[in-house]
Amino acid sequence: MAEITYNSWLSTYKRPFGAALIGTNFEFDLIIDTPHHVAVNFVIQFENGFKSYEKMTPSSENRFHFALNNLSEIGFYNYYFQIIEFDGPHEYRYFYGATDIGGRLGKTYADEGAVIAYTQTIFLKKEKAPDWYRNAVFYQIFPDAFAQIGHANQKDDIFFYGKETDKPYYIREKDGDITRWTFYGGNLQGIISKIPYLKTLGVTALYLNPIFEARSTHRYDTSDYMTIDSILGSEADFEALVTALHQHDMRLILDGVFSHVGRNSKYFDFDGKSGGMGAYQTNKSPYFDWFSFTHYPDDYKSWWGIKDLPTIDKSKTSFQQFIYGDEDSVIDKWNGLGIDGWRLDVADELPDFFIKGIRDTLERYPEQVLIGEVWEDASRKIAYEQYRKYIYGDGLHATMNYPFRDIILGLLVGGLSPELAAKKVMQLSENYPRDVFLNNFNNIGTHDTERILSLLDHNLTKLNLAVGLLMTLPGVPTIYYGDEAGLTGLKDPENRAFFPWDNINQDTQKIYQNWIKIRKSIPALADGDINLFYSDKIFGFVRTDETQTAIFIYNLANEGVSVNAQDLTFLTQPVEFTPFFIGALESISKLT
Incomplete structure (x- = not known):
């Protein structure tokens, strides 16, 4: 059997790299080392549609070339290679495809049905996010549990906590239904009062969990899209919050829960x-x-x-008009009060046409951003037996980057090797349009996950690495309220405790402040390309823009190591730097 080489991450074999605009011309080169005569077909298939076998042309003694310029569907294409080798009277057919990572070097298959295909993303247009967004450091606030000024308004059928230090609690019926939520009483005036704290931390934008009238403490059971929940305050309080944030050059996005109501x-x-x-x-x-x-x-x-x-039922015209179509729609009302964007809850439940309708409305507000809650690789997501078109143009600017959270936690507590982590990041870089990849809403914890400090078993050394990765990998970093103050807790409701204003952990806070300063001081972290490398103990990458190169090296071992560029494996272009020593579970950054 011939020796075959193809690497979708290197320009020697594929041009251009990664996702591309519709109408882009591609070139593929496959190298085959064999003494026998061979014929090669390029096999291509749109998502799970019809396969086409196209003949590749020999361009040198062992290189086969194929030019592809007719990809007319927005989405992604599968492709692999069919090799027919002739040894005298004998003919052998086999295939070359990807590994379970998806890109880079692949492997040879005897059975076509077993082939893992390479994929090629085709998108409609570049996603130009507002200038403020890519450079932002976000802070996610669960409004009930952040800060309170004055006394909360009373509502039917709820309880208030006796103390802010009480643990979050629900009251459930025998069937598991929650019939009473206990409230801390956090409100909008409380958030306003803490803007100086957020500025000191380095935050430049807020993402609020739902603030509209609802019955529960989480407010994902909307009662009235047009009204601020009375416990949080009034519409005048909300306008005061928007004004105060903008006066401090800070931004605000809201949580849109349009899949269901209470x-x-x-x-x-x-x-x-x-x-x-x-x-x-x-x-x-x-x-x-x-x-x-x-x-x-x-x-x-x-x-x-x-x-x-x-x-x-999102197919109903009356609901579409109510949310985004009418002049007095939900989207237009809150946009008119000066907000800076939306995060769409459970985007999988919102049809593509519905998301596009919201996006079309937001085109009247060019400084706004649209982010979707998607937990997987959004470029390959199947929801309700359909491939979703979230990020191919006219949809979301970005999605919540839970895949990066999985990689970070995998490196620190999940046994994920630096090699596999680097390849997973690179695969996402290949799958996503570049702008979306840089726009993605990164996190290491949200209201739907366990607190990062609990997952790391209160290990501040590992927390430093986790926050470092959050702030330096491509995407827009988001801090879940209280993580920087040392809050702990597992899943809901434990992860929704009140902010410990009288007991802030100074050590965890300094970790966040230091990394936010690094984030803001290096423009390449907002817009730069990434070049990943690794060893058995090192996970690192180079972030590069037109004027700056920043090298980040994370030692994941429990011992110090000497780092030499020659001992590292680079996924794309090798980088030279002076050898140095890095301590156990530490990180180092270098600017050139």
């Missing part, structure tokens, strides 16, 4: 307290066709079967 919302009105005009109360409701009833009124479609969260 059972007791004005739109569904299960409890009958909203005037009896909700869909549950009457089939004459103006909202009736937003919901899907199997047997009216008690059997209805809900998000993941949670009866408290009736699902909205």
Whole structure:
């Protein structure tokens, strides 16, 4: 069998690298070392559609070339190589494809059905995010648990914590349904009062979990999209927050929960307290066709079967108009109050046409950004048996970068080798359009995950590495409120404790402040390309823009190591630097 070489990450074999605009011309070169005569076909397939076998042309003694210039569908293409080798009267057919990483060097397959294909992303247009966004350091606030000024307004059927140091708690029925949430009473005036703290930390933008009228403490069960939850304050308080942030050159994005509403919302009105005009109360409701009833009124479609969260049918024109189409739509109302963007909850539940409708509305607000909650590689995401078009143009500017969180945690606590981590980052770089890759909303913890300090078993040395990676890998870093103050806790509700204003961990806070300063001092971290390298103990990368090169080296071993460029494996272009020593579980950055 012939020796075959192809590497999708090197220009020797593929040009250009990575995702490309529709209409781009590609060139592929496959090197085959064999004494026998061979014929080679380039096999291409759009997502899971029809396969085409195209003949590759010999361009030298052992090199086969193929030019591809007719990719007309937005999405991604699978491709691999078919080799037919002739040894006298015998003919052998085999295939060359990718490994489970997806890119780089591949391997030979005897069975075509077993081939892992390489993939090629084709997108419609470059995603120009607002200038402020790419340079931002975000801070995610769970509004109930951050800060309070004054006394919280009372609401029916809830409890308030006795002390801010009490642990978060829910009251559940025997069937598991939550019937009472306990509230800390954090509010918008509290957030305003802490802007000086956030400025000192280095934060430049806020992402707020839902703030609209709702029954629960998390507020993902929206009751009224047009109203600020009374516990948080008034619309005047919200306008004051936006004004104060902008005066401090800070930005604000809101959480848009458009997949479902609360059972007791004005739109569904299960409890009958909203005037009896909700869909549950009457089939004459103006909202009736937003919901899907199997047997009216008690059997209805809900998000993941949670009866408290009736699902909205996003195909209904009246709902589309209400959210983004009308002049007085939900999006336009809050945009008109000066916000700087939206994070779309459970983007998998929102059809592509719905996301595009929101994006089209936001085109009237060029300084706004649209981010989607997607937990996987958004360029290859299948939701409800469909490949999603989140990031191919006219959709999201960015997605929440949970894949990077997985890589960081894998390196620090999950046994992920530096080699595999580097290849996983590189594969995402290959799959995503470059602008989206740099726009992605990076995190090491959110309201949906365990606290980073708990996952790291309170190890501040590892926390320093985790925050360093968060701040230096491509994408926009986001800090979950209280992580910098040393908050701990596992999954919801433990990860939603009140901010420890009287007991801030100075050591963890300094870690975040130091890395934020590094982030802001190196422009290449916002816009630069990445070149990854590794050894058995080292994970590192080079970030480069037109004027600057920054080298980051993370020692993941429990011992100090000497670092020499010759001892490292680079995934693309090798870089030279002077050898040095780095201590156990430490990081080093170098500017050139």
